[in-house]
Amino acid sequence: MKALTASGERIECDEVEEGRHGVVCYFDGRIVGYVPYDQLTCVTERRTPVASSSIQSVGYDREEETLEIAFHSGGVYQYFDVPQETYQQLLHARSQGSYFHDNLRGQYDYRRLR
Template identity: 50%
Template sequence: MQRLPVSSSNIASIGYDAQSETLEVEFLDGSVYQYFNVPSGTYEGLMAASSHGSYLNSHVKGTYQYQKL
């Protein structure tokens, strides 16, 4: 999955596959997580947020199943 670099104190890049509704987040420490069944609106909100990390914490983490790659 192709990820786009973002300006964040914790996140390096974010990718999204609309067909599978999979959100992929690469953190600055090099770890990569995939979150499943994430609606496109949540991805769009994450990309538009003034703080990607805060949005991820409040709208994605704890809401969607995930795996660490």
Template identity: 45%
Template sequence: MDRESVSSSLVNSVGYDPDEEVLEVELQNGRIYQYRDVSEEIYREFLAANSLGRYFNRHIRDLSYVRVR
């Protein structure tokens, strides 16, 4: 999945597949996670958040995920 770099102390890059509703997040430590059943609205809110790390920790981190790397 293609990801775009973001400016965050926690998150390095973010990608989204709207057809599968999969959000892929690469953290600054190099780990990559895929979160399933994430709406496009959540993805957009995530990218628009003042603090990506805070939004991630409050709304995404505890969703069902698969660690890719």
């Protein structure tokens, strides 16, 4: 998920905790940000669950052209410069795992988030 501030800053996190005056953002159990409610635009989920034996959920950031995939094994990866059409094809594939192996793996730069 990510928290968006009124100034346009994005805080990437995997958990948010609501407090009295704002939200605390966590990533891997560590605090990565705090946003007072009057500066918070929204908190959005980044991934959609899918019915796959290997992939737990997928998400896509149109502005950044970044695909994010969470695997049932616990790994979460971001793939860069992925066209939106590829994301849509992944979502609607008969097998997301097969589509990933045939069309994404080894084709895009990536980073492991966890």
